[in-house]
Amino acid sequence: MPEIDIDPTTRIEGHHGIHLEVDEDGTVTHAESKMEMFRGAEIVTLGRPPSDAPQITGMVCGVCFLCHRLCSSKAAEDAAMNADGIDFGGPPDNAVLLRDAVEGIFYLWNHAVHLFALVGPDYSDAVAGTGFDRLDPLEGDGYMGAMENQRKIMKALAQFGGRAPHPVSYVPGGLATNADATTIESVRSRVAEVSNWLGATENVPQVLENVQNGEFDPSLGPGLHDIVSILVGAAQEGAAGIGEGPGRYYSNGMFEQPGEDDLYLKRGVYRNGSVELMDKEEIIDGITEDTEYAWYTDESGGDPTKAQPPEPKPEKEQAYSWGKAPRFEGDSMEVGPLARMVISDLDPFDLRAALGGGAAKSNTLNRLIARAQEALVVRDKVMDWLDAIDPAKPFMADDWTDDFTGKGVGLFEPSRGTLSHYMDVQDGEIERYQIITPTIWNLGPRDANGQPSPLEEGVQGDVVQNMDNPMNVLRTIRSMDPCLACSVHVQSPEKEYEADIEPVAPDIGGRRC
Numbered sequence: 001m002p003e004i005d006i007d008p009t010t011r012i013e014g015h016h017g018i019h020l021e022v023d024e025d026g027t028v029t030h031a032e033s034k035m036e037m038f039r040g041a042e043i044v045t046l047g048r049p050p051s052d053a054p055q056i057t058g059m060v061c062g063v064c065f066l067c068h069r070l071c072s073s074k075a076a077e078d079a080a081m082n083a084d085g086i087d088f089g090g091p092p093d094n095a096v097l098l099r100d101a102v103e104g105i106f107y108l109w110n111h112a113v114h115l116f117a118l119v120g121p122d123y124s125d126a127v128a129g130t131g132f133d134r135l136d137p138l139e140g141d142g143y144m145g146a147m148e149n150q151r152k153i154m155k156a157l158a159q160f161g162g163r164a165p166h167p168v169s170y171v172p173g174g175l176a177t178n179a180d181a182t183t184i185e186s187v188r189s190r191v192a193e194v195s196n197w198l199g200a201t202e203n204v205p206q207v208l209e210n211v212q213n214g215e216f217d218p219s220l221g222p223g224l225h226d227i228v229s230i231l232v233g234a235a236q237e238g239a240a241g242i243g244e245g246p247g248r249y250y251s252n253g254m255f256e257q258p259g260e261d262d263l264y265l266k267r268g269v270y271r272n273g274s275v276e277l278m279d280k281e282e283i284i285d286g287i288t289e290d291t292e293y294a295w296y297t298d299e300s301g302g303d304p305t306k307a308q309p310p311e312p313k314p315e316k317e318q319a320y321s322w323g324k325a326p327r328f329e330g331d332s333m334e335v336g337p338l339a340r341m342v343i344s345d346l347d348p349f350d351l352r353a354a355l356g357g358g359a360a361k362s363n364t365l366n367r368l369i370a371r372a373q374e375a376l377v378v379r380d381k382v383m384d385w386l387d388a389i390d391p392a393k394p395f396m397a398d399d400w401t402d403d404f405t406g407k408g409v410g411l412f413e414p415s416r417g418t419l420s421h422y423m424d425v426q427d428g429e430i431e432r433y434q435i436i437t438p439t440i441w442n443l444g445p446r447d448a449n450g451q452p453s454p455l456e457e458g459v460q461g462d463v464v465q466n467m468d469n470p471m472n473v474l475r476t477i478r479s480m481d482p483c484l485a486c487s488v489h490v491q492s493p494e495k496e497y498e499a500d501i502e503p504v505a506p507d508i509g510g511r512r513c
Contacts, residue, residue: 011121019031030460033453039435042309042435046430047429050402055069062165067414075422079406081408083406098179115372126139153194156191162177173399200220201348228372239364240365242459243462245334245362245455245457251268252267253268254340294444332453336481352373421433455482
């Protein structure tokens with residue numbers, strides 16, 4: 001039986017490979033998603049005060065550079081609120097609003113990176129002969145316009161975070177900064193510029209008609225025309241017929257909206273054809289991690305509220321990944337924009353229903369449509385959250401302390417999907433830490449029951465037309481927007497290394513700078 005190894009997977013964040021077995025007709029019969037580097041950030045947090053964890057885990061990834069710091073802060077806050085004898089009531093509303101606004105702005109940045117730089121070339125004229133030359137990497141006007149607007153968004157994020165990537169202002173208890181009216185207005189102005197480039201959400205039907213007819217009207221939004229071109233190109237290339245996942249979705253929910261009764265994007269799961277909205281405890285109780293095919297000990301898996309920090313076992317023979325296999329009540333779950341849109345019952349303009357075979361259908365096209373839809377619906381809320389911030393009110397709780405004993409879980413929803421941090425604190429020091437990332441949910445290995453991950457299931461049954469260029473497999477992987485940096489880092493054997501590194505900076509006055 002023919003075999004295909006794709007390693008590394010290109011145009012994704014981080015390092016990933018996949019092993020495929022195909023039959024004589026090219027149909028994929030078996031897939032193994034491989035993460036071949038180890039992440040040990042959890043171990044580094046041990047013995048440190050809880051306020052140190054956001055700084056350490058925030059460095060897990062330079063792509064989703066907000067999510068780990070905020071999720072870790074939420075885990076520390078939850079642990080403090082669960083502690084006996086500690087009167088901590090959580091971050092002030094102003095901090096929660098600013099966190100909502102910043103993450104909403106980050107969604108715009110990250111979704112644009114994915115749609116234009118990572119996925120867009122798959123459906124450009126240069127790669128696929130679709131006629132959409134504005135999507136051509138490095139040369140197309142649409143591609144370059146997106147890069148310019150990403151730069152504007154990054155500047156806005158840096159204004160609130162102190163720097164980007166790896167902002168320094170997000171801490172347990174709120175924010176280590178006070179956003180004044182001038183800064184808020186400056187950020188608002190930058191976001192408005194990007195919003196104008198994108199175009200109004202209400203223009204989607206007309207833009208879709210324009211793209212299908214080969215027309216371009218920049219007054220309706222050049223960004224919107226190019227995003228819709230990606231979707232139309234993907235539909236033309238048959239993306240609705242590949243990458244069918246388990247049809248089960250999970251979301252931690254996102255955007256707390258102080259003063260509102262519920263999260264803007266809902267928390268829960270979708271299975272057996274219906275949405276089940278859940279509270280935080282129900283979500284936490286449902287999650288386990290399986291290590292049968294991961295290079296970890298059995299004690300590193302199970303219930304993440306009890307499991308020890310990751311303990312490597314690289315000699316495990318049946319293992320093929322440094323990623324664990326998370327499950328919700330025993331089931332694999334797809335996470336990400338499609339999961340959030342399905343669980344929140346959002347399908348603006350019925351795009352997934354009309355183009356993708358159904359609003360809740362799991363396939364490569366619907367993942368792209370949902371990401372575009374989410375960028376629009378979140379963009380439409382960001383200005384409201386910015387306007388609700390009151391610079392005269394506090395951004396930091398005055399009763400935060402590291403001196404407590406408690407257990408906490410931070411649930412978050414970065415652009416790529418569900419993220420959870422688990423922190424146990426004993427007498428002011430971290431005793432246990434666990435992280436479950438979005439990419440682990442989507443691209444992890446099989447579990448002990450032989451149940452594949454959403455990616456492994458998604459590519460099984462797809463037909464490889466060209467053994468030397470399995471394009472549709474790559475399109476499906478990219479549709480899940482994997483970020484391996486969040487999932488795995490590096491393992492080194494017990495060995496000494498020595499290397500000479502030549503600085504790239506020029507000599508200045510006889511010295512390098």
